[in-house]
Amino acid sequence: MKYKTTADIEPLKEMLGQEKAIEAMEFGLKIDDVGYNLYISGETGTGRTSYVLKKLKEYTKDKVNQKDWCYVYNFEEAREPIALDFEIGKGKLFKRDMEKFIDDLYIELQRAFESEEFEVEKNKILDEYEIKKEIYIKKMKAYGDERGFKLKNTKYGMVFVPKDEETDTTSEEFVKLKREMENITIKVISKIKELEIVAKENLLELEEEIGVYIIKPHIEYLIEEYGENYKVKKYLAHLSDDLLENMYIFYLDEEELKNINEKEYLMKYKVNLFIDNVSNSNVDKAPVVIELNPTYLNLFGKAEYESVNGTIKTDFTKLVPGAFHKANGGYLVLYVDQILRNPHCWDTIKICLQTKKIKIETLTGLKPEAIPIDVKIILIGSQYLYNMLYMYDEEFNKYFKVMVDFDSEMDKDNDNEMGVAKFISSYCNNNNLKHFTYDAVQVVLKYSSRLVESNKKLSTRFNKISELLIESNLFAKIRNSEFVDDIDVKKAIHEKWNRVNKIEKKIDGMYESNQLLISVDKEKVGVINGLSVLNMGEYSFGRPVVITVTTSPGNKGIINIEREAKLSGKIHDKGVLILSGYLLENFSKEKPVSITSNICFEQSYSGVDGDSASGAELYALLSSLSEIPLKQNIAVTGSINQKGDVQVVGGVTQKVEGFYSICKQKGLNGKQGVILPKYNLENLILRDEVQESIDKGEFHIYPITRIEEAMEILTNKSFSEIYDKIIKRLNKFYEISR
Structure with a gap:
């Protein structure tokens, strides 16, 4: 559907891209059983909290069974105040x-x-x-x-x-x-x-x-x-x-x-109105309580104290309800990470669910009567915390049987693209922003895909989309434009990156002044430009890293210098070990591989992890063994397995843009480019400048599935020729080693 601006389309009314989560939510809310509490999982910004509160408002209209509660004096046992329940309002x-x-x-x-x-x-x-x-x-x-x-x-x-x-x-x-x-x-x-x-x-x-x-x-x-x-x-x-x-x-x-x-x-004739549904506006609907600071006292209630002649005193009139009391008969929404930070809260929640009662603990021996509770708890947290609780707390699954998993991405199809446009329309209406033109929406869609690193997906982290809408609206105001156009959205994206790219600019300056050495032309033996991603919180960017390999006769095998210097992570160690597996698979069928090889990330001082450079390390190793030079104008990313297949990696967009940036700085010559896994092409969502350079043939993308393809691109030689040279050299190493 083509539209001129988002003002012409109907605003979004339903949750977008969360069909499975919506079904699970409906299922969990319909079951009225103590074990069917809900765990809401998903990334921050997917709208999970907003949707939960909106959905609970719908369900509270059909569930009105809460009561008013009063604490009164116990004439039979003064230290055990009595809890009396009443109909709403009474x-x-x-x-x-x-x-x-x-x-x-x-x-x-x-x-x-x-x-x-x-x-x-x-x-x-x-x-x-x-x-x-x-x-x-x-x-x-x-x-x-x-x-x-x-x-x-x-x-x-x-x-x-x-x-x-x-x-x-x-x-x-x-x-x-x-x-x-x-x-x-x-x-x-x-x-x-x-x-x-x-x-x-x-x-x-x-x-x-x-x-x-x-x-x-x-x-x-x-x-x-x-x-x-x-x-x-x-x-x-x-x-x-x-x-x-x-x-x-x-x-x-x-x-x-x-x-x-x-x-x-006369205090004993007073009444402590403990829970008043009228004052809490819970007359015609069940209560919904979201506790953002779930300390023990805030959750389970407390007794206030006063000092009389140096003695701490309290009585039933000073009992104060907690979130559990306020949510009784309705729903209690909690953030699980906050609960786990507060001692005893998690265990007490389970006790309340088990006994269906909540009791206020005091320091003075006052023992208020426990109040029966009927509360459905909705925990909001990450997938990681869900896994930890499921694995290490055997009672967790007993009380939280319903998992509502909010996805951070959705398919990029016509319906969802229109859904994003409708979201923009509703957000502009609700927040008094200028509406977006069709072209502006297309830039937002591209930004959404970039957030999830897939041109076949869109992000459901609408908080990030909302930020972009607000900032784009500002630049449209500066232009005094009636609508937000694509130039405003692009400007907003550029300025967002520009505010947080200080480290990137400093690294660029180090390449420009040759403090960081790199070559983006000519050829070198055993030297290759790998690609890495640096994460700076919200912002991440790619930059090349020079990987060098030396080989000689010996029996030490492949030495990971980063590991020897304790700068290598476990995944990178695994990637280096895979290189040995590949060599054994392909070059030791008749004779053992007798080499000592050193692999190093040059000018890297803060540690290396991940296996996305294992392909580049192998290509540099094969170059060193064959003594065939590699093109320095082509950077490489992609992990490998022992059989020589090239596997997908993360951050390909940032990596391509990072190498493009250095090549542009050093001078584009029409021959530079990046080798990457073929199945990473759908993750490539490049900035307009980089994409235009590729379209013009100034910069190149080389998708591959096997290491043989990469070696032929990097050397302009057939892999059989490379293979023969490696075999001859390994035989020579073998003879020397004997």
Whole structure:
């Protein structure tokens, strides 16, 4: 479909190039089982997180089974707060009604105990007590008076003393009478104490009757509103009993309140609204929580503390929910690399999935009741971390059975090319950018293919495409153009590279000043221009590296100088060993190969790895053995196997462009070029300048499948001629070695 600009086409609505991931995601979300949590794999920038959140929003509408949660005081065991669950929205109402209830008690109880009716009833009880008490005292006085004693109040209580001060208190009769009077006093005082106890009990009954009258309707209302939950009903029953027992707190005067900690005492009547779905906007949909900082406390909740006289204290009102609590009944999205950085988090996640409960751990001995959880976890991470967890954690596959793998590339076909154009259209609309012309889109498509190093593929790392769109839009603005054209996109790409190519330019300067030696014309024996790629984070570039080989009679075989200097990686070591295998396969059928050969990457000081230079090393080795010179105007990349096949390698685009850059610097002569594996041609996506030079015949690409082809290109001789010279020289080496 040809279009003038992206403004003419429909914006992209669906995920592009991730059909398998979409199917896996749908599958995982439809299964409601504790083991079917999801692991989202893929490179950053493929849109995996955005798609996950978008898809979860669709599923949350059909899954609304979360609850409000409150922590309340446990009247049976103070250090074990109780967790109460409510329907959505009722948790907030319960907290509000409880606060109103306690506030109303202050007013209603004080009003009741200050009322005239209460005073009348109270006075009745007290008057009755005083009357009966007075009767006992009068009888006791009369009894004493008849016997010559009078009743006297002392600091020790009531006692009988003789009326006549001259009475002989030592006589046996007086002592006997005195003892009798003391017994009477004890009995009367005991009776008065009984009257006092009855009076107090009657007062308490009166107060309790009033308390029940005031408290009971409130409790009955709360039970009617929230008592469908047995635990709530049980809590309210314990609350009622405690209030009746301690309601005096509500009508103490200021002086009396000084003797108790009113704030701490009344704390037990508070409600900690732990999870409030209304405030979290989760009324008509399941919660979706993405925790970017998954520390232990952020995931599993905590208790806040305060210092009181140097002592750390906490209580159930200071319990704070974690991401697991907030996502209960819905979905929890976590980045696996962040989880693994935080101690104990991964193991605790598995425990929660196993027990289907989450418990808050505190430092003060407070043991809040565990809350049941129903959470589907979505882990986002790399393929590497998935493999590590799968391999080393036997429980991982038990709980994360669904792998959703986001691909970093997609086929380059008409549908996907149009999909990228639609993405550009939607991105421009959503971010108020200028729309792109058809030619500009084609440059973006080429850039997308370059990101994945294949002209048959397109990148699905749309964050990189988005960066290019934003930067291209800037250059279109500078030109004061209505639309973004191809020159703006090319300018953006060039400037992006130009911002990060400092090292590349410095290396170019070293070639120009001959600090790095290289020849891009003439011929040399045992010398070849290999190609390497240097990675500078986001930016990578290719540059040639001179490989030299020397050979002589001996029995040491092929010596890898880089390895001897401990600058060679394992893969490069393997590549050098393959050279020995090739020599044995092709040149030792009649006689052993008796050589000592040294292979070196000249002016390389930072280490070598990879096998993409094994082809170049072999060609230089064969040149040294045959004493036939190699063309220096042709650079080589490609790995080999022991049978002489040339295998694909990475970074061919950067390698070709790197050698082209040096040739251009030294002077293009129309004969320079690069030998590369034939099957790497689809990975070759060159800058316009390089491609144009190839099209004009100024620079050349030589695709090959066998080493014989490469040797013939590098020497202009048939491989049979080269082979014969190598055999003759090896025979000579053999004779010398004997």
